[in-house]
Amino acid sequence: MQTGLDPRTLGLGIAGLGIWLLLDFASDGLFLSPRNLYNLAVQSSVVGVMASGMVLVITARHIDLSVGSVLAVTGMVIALLQAEGVAGSGLWTWPAAVAVGLVAGAVIGASQGWWVAYRAVPAFVVTLGGLLVFRGAAYLVADGRTVAPLAASFGALGGGVAGSIGETASWWLGVAAIAGFAAVTARARTAERRHGFAPRPRWLDAARVAAVALAVGGFVAVMNAYPRPQSDLGRGIPVPVLIWIASALVVALLFRATRFGRYVSAIGGNPQAAVRAGIDVRRVTLGVFALMGVLAALAAVITTARLGAGTNSMGTLAELNVIAAAVIGGTSLAGGRGSIAGAALGAVLMQSLENGMVLLGASSAVRQIAIGGVLVAAVWVDVASRGRSEAA
Amino acid sequence: MTHLVEMTGVQKSFGGVHAVDGANFHLDAGEVVGLLGHNGAGKSTLMALLAGALPLDAGSIRVDGRPVAIRSPRDARRLGIEALYQDLALADNLPASANLFLGRELTGRFGLLDEAAMERITHEVVHRVNPAFRDFQGPVKSLSGGERQSIAIGRAMHFEARVLILDEPTAALGPAETREVGRLVGRLRDQGLGIVLVSHDLHDVFRLSDRVVVMKAGCIVASRRTEDTHPDEVLEWIIAGAQRDAARGTPVRPESV
Numbered sequence: 001m002q003t004g005l006d007p008r009t010l011g012l013g014i015a016g017l018g019i020w021l022l023l024d025f026a027s028d029g030l031f032l033s034p035r036n037l038y039n040l041a042v043q044s045s046v047v048g049v050m051a052s053g054m055v056l057v058i059t060a061r062h063i064d065l066s067v068g069s070v071l072a073v074t075g076m077v078i079a080l081l082q083a084e085g086v087a088g089s090g091l092w093t094w095p096a097a098v099a100v101g102l103v104a105g106a107v108i109g110a111s112q113g114w115w116v117a118y119r120a121v122p123a124f125v126v127t128l129g130g131l132l133v134f135r136g137a138a139y140l141v142a143d144g145r146t147v148a149p150l151a152a153s154f155g156a157l158g159g160g161v162a163g164s165i166g167e168t169a170s171w172w173l174g175v176a177a178i179a180g181f182a183a184v185t186a187r188a189r190t191a192e193r194r195h196g197f198a199p200r201p202r203w204l205d206a207a208r209v210a211a212v213a214l215a216v217g218g219f220v221a222v223m224n225a226y227p228r229p230q231s232d233l234g235r236g237i238p239v240p241v242l243i244w245i246a247s248a249l250v251v252a253l254l255f256r257a258t259r260f261g262r263y264v265s266a267i268g269g270n271p272q273a274a275v276r277a278g279i280d281v282r283r284v285t286l287g288v289f290a291l292m293g294v295l296a297a298l299a300a301v302i303t304t305a306r307l308g309a310g311t312n313s314m315g316t317l318a319e320l321n322v323i324a325a326a327v328i329g330g331t332s333l334a335g336g337r338g339s340i341a342g343a344a345l346g347a348v349l350m351q352s353l354e355n356g357m358v359l360l361g362a363s364s365a366v367r368q369i370a371i372g373g374v375l376v377a378a379v380w381v382d383v384a385s386r387g388r389s390e391a392a
Numbered sequence: 393m394t395h396l397v398e399m400t401g402v403q404k405s406f407g408g409v410h411a412v413d414g415a416n417f418h419l420d421a422g423e424v425v426g427l428l429g430h431n432g433a434g435k436s437t438l439m440a441l442l443a444g445a446l447p448l449d450a451g452s453i454r455v456d457g458r459p460v461a462i463r464s465p466r467d468a469r470r471l472g473i474e475a476l477y478q479d480l481a482l483a484d485n486l487p488a489s490a491n492l493f494l495g496r497e498l499t500g501r502f503g504l505l506d507e508a509a510m511e512r513i514t515h516e517v518v519h520r521v522n523p524a525f526r527d528f529q530g531p532v533k534s535l536s537g538g539e540r541q542s543i544a545i546g547r548a549m550h551f552e553a554r555v556l557i558l559d560e561p562t563a564a565l566g567p568a569e570t571r572e573v574g575r576l577v578g579r580l581r582d583q584g585l586g587i588v589l590v591s592h593d594l595h596d597v598f599r600l601s602d603r604v605v606v607m608k609a610g611c612i613v614a615s616r617r618t619e620d621t622h623p624d625e626v627l628e629w630i631i632a633g634a635q636r637d638a639a640r641g642t643p644v645r646p647e648s649v
Contacts, residue, residue, distance in 0.1 A: 195512040257504045259497050262486075266494055269485035269531075276445060276481045277495035278466030336485035 008330040008385075009342045016349045023356035030359050034225035038235060040348070040355050041223070042159035042306070045244035046071075046299045047318065048347035051325035052251040053295035055343045056261075056288050058326055059268045061335035062116060062123035064289065066130030067296045067322055070108050071315035072138035074101045075300030079147040079310025082154065094154040102297045108134065109293020113286035123289075131319070138312040148309035158305030159238035167224045170236035174220040178213045185209055240302040244344075247298055251291070252340040264288060268335030320375060321350050328378040350374070394457035396421045396586045397442065397473075397555055402451030404437050411437040413610030414451070419555065419586040424577060426597030426618070427590045428630055429607035435590050438607065439557045442588075443475035444468035455555075466495070472554035476544045476561060484533035488525075489514035491532055492547045517546040521576065538569035545576060548585075556580060559590045574600055594623050608633045 024031040050067050057064045080086065081097035092100075108130075115126040156163045165173070185208065189199040199205070224234030255261035263284045266274040274281050299318075304310050327333060328349055329342025353374060357367045395418040404412040412434045419425055429435045440446040442453065444465040453460055455471050462468050468475070482491045489510045498513075500506040511528065518525045522542035532540055541561065548556050558577070562570040577600050581587055591597050597604060597618075604621060606614040606629040614629040 191508040195508040197508070197511065253504075257507075259499065259503070259505065262490060262494075262497060262505060265486060266483040266490070269483035270481070273481040273483045273491075273494070276443075276465050276475070276477065278444075278464060278469055279495050336483070 009339060009345065012329065012342060012345050012349070016345060016352065019349065019352060019356075023352065023359070027356065027359040031356055034222050036355070036359070037222050038226040038238065040351055041241045042163075042238045043355060044348045044351040045159070045238070045240040046302050046306075047321045047325055047351060048244045048344055049247050049299045049302065050292075050295050050318065050322040051329070051343040051347045052248045052340045053292040054322050054326040055329070055331045055338040055340055056251070056255060056264050057123075057292050058323070058331045058333060059255075059335060059338035060264045060285060060288050061268050061271070062285070062288070063323070064112070064123065064127045064130075064292050065319050065323075066112065066127040066134055067292065067299075068315035068318035069131050069134035069138065070105060070293055070296040071300045071303060071318060072312055073108070073134045073141065074105045074297035075304045075314050076138045076141035076147065076310045076312060077101050077104055078297075078300060079150060079304050080142055082150050083147045083310075084142075094151045098301050101300060102294055105293040105295070105297025105300070106290050107293070109296070110286055110290040112293070113289025116289065117282035117285035135312070135316075138314075141312070142310070144312060146309050146311045150304065150308055150310075154305050155308055156239050156305070157243065157301055158303075158307070159240040160306065160308075161229060163240070163305075164223070164235040164238045165242070166236045167234040168236075170220045170224055170234075173237065173242075174216045177216050178209070181212045182209045240306070243298065243302060247295065248340055248344055251295070254291075255338070255340060260284065260287060265336060265338075268337070270336075320371065321347075321354075324371070324375045324378060325350050327375070327382060330382075332382055333379060334382075395419060395454070396423075396456065398454040398457075399438070399442065400452050400454070402438070402441055402453070403449045404434075404441055404446060405449055410610045412441065415607070415610065415612050417605065417612055419588060421554070421586050422581055422584045423603060424581050424587045424589060424601045426601030426604045427588055427607065428592075428594070428597060428604060428626060430630060431592075433607040433630075434610040435607045436559060437610075439475065439559060439588060439590055442468065442555075443473060443557055445475070469496075469551070472552065473557070474548040474551065474553035474555070475557040475559065476541070476548065477559045482532050482540055482543065485531050487530060488518060488528050488532060488535075488543050491543050492517065492550065496551065513550060514543075514546070517550045518542055521546045521549065522572070536569075537564035538566070538572060541565070541569075541573065545580075549580070554585060556585050556587045557590065558587065560592070561589065562591075562593065562596055570596075594626060597626075598623060606630055 020032065030036060050071070054064060054067070078097045078101035081092040081100060082094050083091070085091050112126050112130050115121045116123045185205050189205065192199040220237065223237050226235050227233060228235055255264065263274065263279045266277065266279060267281055267284060271281060300314070303314050307314070325346035326338070326343045327346070329339055329344070329346030331338035331343060350371070353370060354367060357370060362370075397419040399415065399417040401414050401416065402412055403410065403414055415434065415438055417438060427435045427439070437446065441448055442462070444462045444467050447463060453462055460471055462471070462473075483494065486494070489507070492514045493510050498506040498509050515528060518528075522539065525539055525542055527535060532543065561573050565573065577587060577589070589597060589601055601618050604614070604616055604618050604626055605612055606626060608630065613633045614626070
């Protein structure tokens with residue numbers, strides 16, 4: 001059992017808090033306003049959804065540079081089916097369009113995974129090709145047109161005016177989340193005792209539950225403090241953030257508590273050992289890329305719903321933010337170690353920099369320079385800490 | 393008499409190189425065979441064929457007299473054949489229990505990993521192998537060679553292996569740990585396992601084995617009860633191939649003599 005207090009994640013949280021205070025100070029209190037934090041949460045969800053998949057890809061010693069382009073092509077499919085239909089099919093309902101988009105993401109991801117796993121083409125090359133191929137495909141879906149309008153109810157998935165669940169539901173959901181976390185913690189303690197291990201100290205588990213309660217409560221309070229237009233009613237938790245949290249929980253469960261996730265870690269730690277242990281490394285690798293494709297399509301759902309349209313430039317350069325989020329969150333580029341929670345923090349941190357610099361009036365050129373610098377610095381921290389732990 | 397394992401006429405080439413060239417090998421239950429030979433003599437390849445790490449080009453393998461097809465490590469494990477490699481083949485980033493159960497995890501409801509049960513069994517099994525073992529939580533990267541080996545041996549014991557292949561088991565170990573491995577090998581043999589000890593180290597082999605098998609140029613050139621031979625004689629076989637009648641029941645290919 002881990003202590004549950006990963007020092008990297010903790011350090012990242014503290015660094016993020018410092019950056020938040022700094023940005024808030026520099027923007028005269030704009031940054032930490034409920035309105036901006038609501039927007040920040042919505043903006044982070046696109047990168048956040050994909051970052052949890054990237055954790056698995058990188059943990060298995062691969063990389064996926066195509067996620068921004070896969071987002072674009074699947075988003076175009078989702079938009080086109082709703083706005084125009086295909087081949088005289090009439091308009092599709094948005095759930096049907098979304099289902100097709102997710103399947104398309106899985107197929108695209110699996111096909112790239114096939115080249116990596118069964119044809120031994122390095123993932124860097126396969127997905128660099130994919131970056132071009134699927135960006136081009138996104139253009140071809142509608143000959144470069146912007147596809148609109150989308151179904152009105154679809155827009156809720158993007159976190160716009162109707163895209164949040166309201167004050168009451170948010171509180172209930174918050175309470176349920178805290179109760180759920182407490183229940184899982186209690187179950188883990190019982191399981192340890194039943195097998196004759198001493199559980200973690202009680203105070204540590206209590207402190208963990210208290211910290212989660214504080215974070216969830218604070219989050220709900222802030223989301224509720226941002227009112228709907230011409231109203232006193234708070235917006236509550238944005239739908240895309242719920243999508244993000246749900247998908248991250250599912251991926252975390254896959255990663256930590258299933259054979260599939262265990263094999264991803266084993267492949268990243270020692271591919272030879274994985275083969276000798278009878279693991280079907282190729283199938284697992286294909287699965288990792290398929291999962292990444294589905295998550296890129298899920299990010300496309302949020303993106304198109306936010307825009308209310310599909311454009312072929314959606315997700316441009318998203319791969320950099322996604323990889324940066326994973327690496328900042330403690331996922332080692334050498335493979336074998338990754339954290340879904342860390343990647344979520346990393347996504348918020350990357351988006352905070354972007355968002356904060358916009359508030360401060362930085363040009364997109366300056367923002368690009370800053371994001372690029374942060375990416376290199378994050379990898380350096382990873383390399384430096386790995387060097388230390390190997391010397392030890 | 394039926395052997396526990398019998399490999400007949402097995403061949404394996406890499407490109408134009410015949411790494412294993414029609415070798416005949418057998419192993420009985422409760423027997424430790426020391427497999428000797430120069431680097432490149434084919435001993436590791438022969439064992440990789442038995443462990444399913446490489447596919448056979450030709451020849452056949454029988455377990456308990458029944459012909460078997462070993463196409464993957466998974467097939468080999470199903471037949472009770474466990475291999476313990478020189479580099480110990482552990483995933484360094486994972487803790488002891490994840491390594492012991494790698495590829496054969498216990499799952500509970502919804503197919504989720506039953507970590508607590510795997511940890512408990514790991515504690516029991518590894519402590520039986522190595523009572524001094526302490527760190528079950530951290531990644532195995534930080535463990536000593538002997539501790540890592542006790543995980544791998546614990547794996548073979550827990551899954552009730554019948555054939556254990558030890559590839560240079562003492563290469564990474566200090567003297568005390570080497571002695572410990574010797575005791576373990578004896579214990580496992582007494583439990584009825586068939587053990588193949590792949591080694592360069594004549595001293596180790598003479599101390600631990602019941603029978604010595606020598607390979608040269610992809611063929612078995614000698615097989616002799618350890619007590620009936622002498623290190624100098626074995627060394628001669630390793631260097632020159634068998635000069636005389638090599639072994640009871642082990643045909644010698646003329647071109648390798």
